[in-house]
Amino acid sequence: MRQCLRLPFTAGPYRGWVHALLGVVTVSAVALAAAGLLILWPTAVPAPAFAAAAWLLTGAVGLLGPVRRASVRLANGLLGTGLQHPLRPRRTATAAWTLAWTLAGAALAAASSLALFTLGLPLVWLDGGDTIAFGAQLRIAPGAAGSWTLAAAAGVAVATVYLAAGYTALMRRLASLLLGPGLGERLAAAEAEADRAAARNRLARDLHDSIGHTLTASTIQAAVAKQAMASDPAGARLAMDAIESASRAALDDLDRALGVLRGEPAATHPEPTLSELPALRDRIASTGTELTIAFDGDTGAGLDAAAAVPPLISREAYRIVQEGVTNALRHAPGAEIQIHLDLADDRLLLRVVNPLTDTRAKSTGGRGLAGIAERIRVLGGDTWAGIEDDAAWTLRAALPLRPSVRR
Structure with missing residues (x-):
């Protein structure tokens, strides 16, 4: 009234x-x-x-x-x-x-x-x-x-x-x-919003995987450098150089992500693929952790067979491996990490394995494993993570080489 x-x-x-x-x-x-x-x-x-x-x-x-x-x-x-x-x-x-x-x-x-x-x-x-x-x-x-x-x-x-x-x-x-x-405009708006949501989710996963990995590795490297400062100055210097290199890479990833949020043109530098695993191994080695990579059962294959993996699957597989390594560093620092990659029946099978520790046994997963599951679900693959044979924590993933992308 x-x-x-x-x-x-x-x-x-x-x-x-x-x-x-x-x-x-x-x-x-x-x-x-x-x-x-x-x-x-x-x-x-x-x-x-x-x-x-x-x-x-x-x-x-x-x-x-x-x-x-x-x-x-x-x-x-x-x-x-x-x-x-x-x-x-x-x-x-x-x-x-x-x-x-x-x-x-x-x-x-x-x-x-x-x-x-x-x-x-x-x-x-x-x-x-x-x-x-x-x-x-x-x-x-x-x-x-x-x-x-x-x-x-x-x-x-x-x-x-x-x-x-x-x-x-x-x-x-x-x-x-x-x-x-009208109906056509509402459908177009819904599709555009779905695309924006998918882009935001992908961006969140990329930031979590890349920057989370960098921060975890840098934390371990900083601890190594602190312990070696007096007894091994050269080793401490190498660890600090590795921290600087990883931090620069994280800043590049963050700048690319902010550019996406601002609607700027995409960066020209390519995203890492399975061919970058040797560089990942070298960075992990600077933390004092041994990382072995085997492709089709051969640890000396040099990842030449990775060229047979389509670029999309290769990029996603690298992010999955990176997240698995990050989790291993966080929950089982210093323990050996093994990466197994196999091509079979038009699928890429990967495993990230590290020995079981008390900390690892208590872990129930977090955003990292959820992000991995989301990546694999979108590509139409399968994933599993947990304790295997009461001795190792294992992350398994199977990715189709010709995925039917789902939303």
Whole structure:
């Protein structure tokens, strides 16, 4: 009730009135165009035929592509609809909107004209009264007998404001139906949002895997450097150099991620693949942890067979191995880590194994394992992580070489 009483003192009805006035201007311009066309007609055109022609031309205006964009801007600015920028014309719906807009606007303009006439009645009364034509002869008496014109003018003015508010509410509803996104636009928006969500999830996984690995390795290297500072300065210097190199790589990954968030062009440097595993092994060796890599059972294969792995699978497999190594460093520092890679039946099978420790036995997994599972699920593969033979913690993954990517 209070909101209803405050309505005449808000801007909504008056913006709606301006919107209606623009509709009257539009239909007037179309009527002038129709009149210009009908002048060339060889015979006299009856008024109903002229009105029908103007009405049809008004609807035809809505078939033009830019009309929907202009209508959305007007509705957002004057009706407060908040419609999204249109991607497609929706010509039929826009034509229906144009007809509804001009007809409703003409009705509100007619009511407003009546209100303006009524507002002039008190002036006639103050001037001593008179008889005026108002559909019929209307006698306004002087003195107290004509004071009813004040109440009539005030009542009609307030009623017109509420009528404009009703026009605004009605046109908002119609705008959402006729100018809002169609099915195709909603599907496109949903797909775009799904793509953005997938990109954000992938970015989160990449940051967790790359920076988490770097921080874990750097922490262990810093501990090694601290212990070797007095007894082995050269070894401590090597550990500090490894920390610096890993930190620079982490900064590059972070800069790439921030560029993605800002919508900047993607960095030109490629993401690491299985061919980078020897470099990973060397970095892990600087922490004092032995890392062995075997491809198809051969620890001396030099990963030449990794070239047979498609780039997408190779990148994802590297991230999975990296996360497995990071978990091993975090939960079983100093323990030997073994990486096994095998190509079999159009699938890449990988295992990351480290001896079981008390810390490893208590581990229940976290975001890292969840990220691995998500990566593999998207590619249509399988994963398993847990204690194997009561002696080792094992991360297993099977990735199809020709994945059917799922969302």
